[in-house]
Every structure is written in structure tokens, then in C-alpha cells.
Amino acid sequence: MILLEKFLFQSYNTSTKHLAIYRIIYCVFIIVFTGLPSFNWLSNYFNYFFSPPKLSIANLFDSFPNQSFFTFLSVINIISFFFIFWGIWTKYSSIIFTCTYILGSNFVFSFGKIDHGILLYITPLFLGLAGWGRYYSFDNWRRKTTHSEEDTASTDRKTFIISVLALMIGFSFFTAGIVKAYGGWWKWNVEAVRFHLYDHYYSWERVKYLANFFIKIDNHLFWKLLDYLTLSFEIGFLLSVVHRNIFKYFLSAAVIFHCFVLLMFNITFAANLIVYLLFIDWEKFRYPSFINKPNQSTNYKIKIIAFLISLSLLFCWIYKALNVHDTSDYPSIIGITMNLLSKPDISTILIFLLSIPTLAFILFIQWKMDIKTTQ
Amino acid sequence: MKKKRYVQLYILVALFLFVHLFIAKFYSEPYPSLVFPSFSKIGKRHDIIVVPFQNVYAIDKMHDTFFVNKKKVFSISKLVHVNKMIETVKLKEYLISKYKEDIKQYKSKKIIDILNDKQLFISLTKKNLQRLYPNKSFVSLLIIEGKRKYSAKKQEFYNEVFDERKTLIKLI
Incomplete structure (x- = not known):
């Protein structure tokens, strides 16, 4: 217990200023790469398929609520997201954002299949409580002008919240690993990864990227190595959460793991990457001067441009939520651009191209970044 | 604290x-x-691997069969959801056929709700099929499920289907 206390509180401490920077990066990631999920494509038309998880809010209903309920939910979800970005009532916006997502996705997963991208959407709930809206926000400006009291989490509470988020990431991987071990992945005469490659290739027609290359590999040692690496990585993840430094190495491995899963099985877990970014060594960076000197003119220009872009996107998404009922998401800037150019959506690949070198580099190497900006 | x-x-x-x-x-x-x-799930080394499949066809008035895109017919963007949806449809079709045998149960609220839901499902499916094939008039949907084999040793895919199951859903 004493060791746990020492490890957790020493290693997961992150300053509120860094959490605020992370909040901006998190929102920009969603705006540029992933977009937000839509719920208003759901309606009574799908009642014949209604089969919610037994232990879920949706199971309290007999069928899907009507479309106006989902439109309302989508609009609240979108507005709360932009409030997080701008830092308006950030704590409450963060809670509302996560709650509306969970409520909406309860019904999205009422067809019988639960997706596992929840980490991206529960992060605001945790960090909202940890005080990620304290800086670079409208809340901060309001506090300064009205001289009102700060609503900040204590350092211990903040560290506790971040370490619980780490525990949840580690635990999620552990659940996959332990069930694999129980299923017999460790046996020498089985080739589990290879088996799933065939399954995805032929049953789900997931034949993109390197699936064709991997399916031709007929080497037992290679496939067994992948089986054992996956097992040890997923089970070991839970143990790594006790110290941030060990956890970071597992997060780096997770980036590579997601990359392999994308290339081999064509399954994307790209959204998780932004959650992993929270655990980098924020103190090791020297930030551009416009971040450290909030009154600089560059700072105002950046703020105005970011505000105008995000405001346009807010109107675009709200318009879509009110008028378009057959889309499962509100597209990111990359998604909109690709749509305008009539090109296929490359945001998933782009996320990996951007994130693998940067994230792996940040997590593996204690690199001091010194960005110099023109004054 | x-x-x-x-x-x-x-x-x-x-x-x-x-x-x-x-x-x-x-x-x-x-x-x-x-x-x-x-x-x-695991597969043994050099095993014959069983690969399940689930296809949906639309049948028109002339009894011609058309292979259709499941995602487009059911207005769902993710294939994994569609496959689960088909499981639910099969279960509800089974319930309807079972309750049809007993007129008392067939008039129960539960089955009336399922039948109403089915009407909405049919109207959505017909609308989507109309959009995909504007010149056709479809009378039913056919769901065919089965399994095929793949030899990991020979790296060969066998086209013969086994454990085949069919579910027919009338759209009129």
C-alpha cells in the first residue's frame, strides 16, 4: 500500500497547465481526424433489430426512442464538445459530453454488438474533474475578470484521477489478454493470430493494407511469436500501471500493436492514441513562447483563427444533426476535405502516419523539445 | 482527502x-x-479452418435473385452490427412463426409489437432496395448462412458450402 501510494502519487502527477494543453490537443485531434459520432440516424425503423445488452440503460426501453430524442442528444453532445474546446463551464461540459455519448451509444449498441472505443469518450469525464479547463479557457478569462474563486482539484485528487484512467487503459488490455490465455493462445500447436487473420480475411473480407502479405506467411515460429508477444503485452499492461514510466513503454507498444492490427486485420483503434498521449512527460517539453506568454499578439491571432474554424464546424455539425438522418458520424476536417475531393477517407491511415513516429518517439525517448517561434 | x-x-x-x-x-x-x-478462438496449426459467411439476397417478382450489400439494405454503416442484426431478425422471425401456431399467443401484446416493428423494418428495407434498384420490384429477402473451409497447409480456399441455413422474409 505504501509502495502503491509512492508510485502512484509521484509518477502520475501532471500540472493543471499541461492538462489544459492536453485538452486543446484532444479537441483538435477530434476536429481534424476523428469527428464525432452521430446518433440521429437511429429511429423506430430499427425496432425490429432492437436487442440491447442485458445490463445497459437501453434495456430499460422496449424499443428505440423516436428520432427527435436522438437529434436532441446529438446536438447536446456536439455543443458540449465545443464548450470543452473553448473552455466554457469546462467541468460540466466534460461530464455532459461523456454522459450524452454513453447514453447515445447505449442505443447504437442495441443491435447486439458492443464496440470498444469508449476510452476516447470517458477521458473528458475524468479530466474535467481533474481541472483541464483551468487554463487556456473562457473559464479562466471569466475568473480573472470577475475575480471569482478557483474551482481546482487538489493535486492528490488530480493525480488519483489520472492514475485511475491509466488503470482503466491497463485493465482494458488485460481483459483481452486474460481471455486469450484462457482460450488457449499459449498452446504451442495452435496459431491464434493466424486463425483470426483467416477469419477476418475470408468472413469479413478485410483484405486491405498488408493482409495479403501476412496471409501468405507459413512459418510456425513467426505466428507463435506473435501469439506470445500479444499475450504477454496484454496481460502485462495491467501490472505496468503502477508506475508511469513503465506504463509509457506499454503505451508505446500499444501504438505499434494498433498499427499491426490495422495493417493485418484492417481494424482501427486509432481514437485510443490521443488518450495515450496524456501520459507523456509533459515537463520535458519546452513550449512555444506564445503558450507561455498569453498576452502576445500571436496568441490572440491563433485564438481567433481556432475559434472561427471551430465555430464553422459547430454550425456544420449542428446543421447535419438537424437535417441529415443517415450518417453515423459528423466528419472531421480531413473527412470533409476528402469528401469534397471525392477521395476515400484516409484519416485512419493519416492518424497512424502521424502518430506512430511522434508518439513512439515521445514515449521511448526522453527527448527535450525546444520549439523556437518568431517573436 | x-x-x-x-x-x-x-x-x-x-x-x-x-x-x-x-x-x-x-x-x-x-x-x-x-x-x-x-x-x-484458436485454430490448430495446419488445420482446416472453418470460415462462416452470411449473405443477403433480394428476390424480385420474376424470382430472380440479387446479391445485395447488407450495410446499404439495412442502413447501417458497420458490417459487424449488420451481422448481429440479422441474428435478431432470425430470432424474431422464428418467434412469429412459432406464435402463429397458437392463435391466443399470436394476439398477445408482445407479438403485436413485434409485428408492428416488422412492418417498419419492411418499409425501410423496401425504401432502401428501391433506391439501390429503381427499376426492380422486390418481393422478399433471403438470408443465407453457411460455412466454407480453408486449408492453412495447402493455402487453399474451398468453395463448397456446408451447414447452410436459409431465412426467407416476405416484403409484401
Whole structure:
């Protein structure tokens, strides 16, 4: 217990200023790469398929609520997201954002299949409580002008919240690993990864990227190595959460793991990457001067441009939520651009191209970044 | 709150997560869920691997059969959801056919609700088929499920289908 206390509180401490920077990066990631999920494509038309998880809010209903309920939910979800970005009532916006997502996705997963991208959407709930809206926000400006009291989490509470988020990431991987071990992945005469490659290739027609290359590999040692690496990585993840430094190495491995899963099985877990970014060594960076000197003119220009872009996107998404009922998401800037150019959506690949070198580099190497900006 | 209290709370959260895993694996996966997909199935080395499939066809008045895109017919963007939806449709079709044998149960509220839901499903499906094939008039949907084999040793895919099951849904 004493060791746990020492490890957790020493290693997961992150300053509120860094959490605020992370909040901006998190929102920009969603705006540029992933977009937000839509719920208003759901309606009574799908009642014949209604089969919610037994232990879920949706199971309290007999069928899907009507479309106006989902439109309302989508609009609240979108507005709360932009409030997080701008830092308006950030704590409450963060809670509302996560709650509306969970409520909406309860019904999205009422067809019988639960997706596992929840980490991206529960992060605001945790960090909202940890005080990620304290800086670079409208809340901060309001506090300064009205001289009102700060609503900040204590350092211990903040560290506790971040370490619980780490525990949840580690635990999620552990659940996959332990069930694999129980299923017999460790046996020498089985080739589990290879088996799933065939399954995805032929049953789900997931034949993109390197699936064709991997399916031709007929080497037992290679496939067994992948089986054992996956097992040890997923089970070991839970143990790594006790110290941030060990956890970071597992997060780096997770980036590579997601990359392999994308290339081999064509399954994307790209959204998780932004959650992993929270655990980098924020103190090791020297930030551009416009971040450290909030009154600089560059700072105002950046703020105005970011505000105008995000405001346009807010109107675009709200318009879509009110008028378009057959889309499962509100597209990111990359998604909109690709749509305008009539090109296929490359945001998933782009996320990996951007994130693998940067994230792996940040997590593996204690690199001091010194960005110099023109004054 | 003291650090010690936070550590106790942390351990409590960890215990809760384990209970959550236990429930997910031995009863039913709750939502929200932190349980990641396990892909726990295994195949032996050089085995014949069984690959299941699930196809949907639309049949027109002339009895011509058209292979249709499941996602487009059911207005769903993810294939994994469509396959689960088909499972639910099959179950409800079975319930309707079972209840048809007993007129008392066939008039129960539960079955009337299912039949109303089916009408909405049919109107949605017809609308989507009309959009995909404007010149055709479809009378039913046919779901064919089955399994095929793949030899990992020979790296050969066998086209013969076994364990074939068909579900016919009338659209009129």
C-alpha cells in the first residue's frame, strides 16, 4: 500500500497547465481526424433489430426512442464538445459530453454488438474533474475578470484521477489478454493470430493494407511469436500501471500493436492514441513562447483563427444533426476535405502516419523539445 | 482527502473492474464496458479452418435473385452490427412463426409489437432496395448462412458450402 501510494502519487502527477494543453490537443485531434459520432440516424425503423445488452440503460426501453430524442442528444453532445474546446463551464461540459455519448451509444449498441472505443469518450469525464479547463479557457478569462474563486482539484485528487484512467487503459488490455490465455493462445500447436487473420480475411473480407502479405506467411515460429508477444503485452499492461514510466513503454507498444492490427486485420483503434498521449512527460517539453506568454499578439491571432474554424464546424455539425438522418458520424476536417475531393477517407491511415513516429518517439525517448517561434 | 484514502479508493476501483470483467465473461457484457475484444478462438496449426459467411439476397417478382450489400439494405454503416442484426431478425422471425401456431399467443401484446416493428423494418428495407434498384420490384429477402473451409497447409480456399441455413422474409 505504501509502495502503491509512492508510485502512484509521484509518477502520475501532471500540472493543471499541461492538462489544459492536453485538452486543446484532444479537441483538435477530434476536429481534424476523428469527428464525432452521430446518433440521429437511429429511429423506430430499427425496432425490429432492437436487442440491447442485458445490463445497459437501453434495456430499460422496449424499443428505440423516436428520432427527435436522438437529434436532441446529438446536438447536446456536439455543443458540449465545443464548450470543452473553448473552455466554457469546462467541468460540466466534460461530464455532459461523456454522459450524452454513453447514453447515445447505449442505443447504437442495441443491435447486439458492443464496440470498444469508449476510452476516447470517458477521458473528458475524468479530466474535467481533474481541472483541464483551468487554463487556456473562457473559464479562466471569466475568473480573472470577475475575480471569482478557483474551482481546482487538489493535486492528490488530480493525480488519483489520472492514475485511475491509466488503470482503466491497463485493465482494458488485460481483459483481452486474460481471455486469450484462457482460450488457449499459449498452446504451442495452435496459431491464434493466424486463425483470426483467416477469419477476418475470408468472413469479413478485410483484405486491405498488408493482409495479403501476412496471409501468405507459413512459418510456425513467426505466428507463435506473435501469439506470445500479444499475450504477454496484454496481460502485462495491467501490472505496468503502477508506475508511469513503465506504463509509457506499454503505451508505446500499444501504438505499434494498433498499427499491426490495422495493417493485418484492417481494424482501427486509432481514437485510443490521443488518450495515450496524456501520459507523456509533459515537463520535458519546452513550449512555444506564445503558450507561455498569453498576452502576445500571436496568441490572440491563433485564438481567433481556432475559434472561427471551430465555430464553422459547430454550425456544420449542428446543421447535419438537424437535417441529415443517415450518417453515423459528423466528419472531421480531413473527412470533409476528402469528401469534397471525392477521395476515400484516409484519416485512419493519416492518424497512424502521424502518430506512430511522434508518439513512439515521445514515449521511448526522453527527448527535450525546444520549439523556437518568431517573436 | 488523505493520500491513503485515495489509494484505498484506487484498490476499490480495481476490484470493481474485476467484478465487471467477471460479469461480462460469465453473464453478459454490460454497457458501458471496458472489456476489450478478446479474439479468444484458436485454430490448430495446419488445420482446416472453418470460415462462416452470411449473405443477403433480394428476390424480385420474376424470382430472380440479387446479391445485395447488407450495410446499404439495412442502413447501417458497420458490417459487424449488420451481422448481429440479422441474428435478431432470425430470432424474431422464428418467434412469429412459432406464435402463429397458437392463435391466443399470436394476439398477445408482445407479438403485436413485434409485428408492428416488422412492418417498419419492411418499409425501410423496401425504401432502401428501391433506391439501390429503381427499376426492380422486390418481393422478399433471403438470408443465407453457411460455412466454407480453408486449408492453412495447402493455402487453399474451398468453395463448397456446408451447414447452410436459409431465412426467407416476405416484403409484401
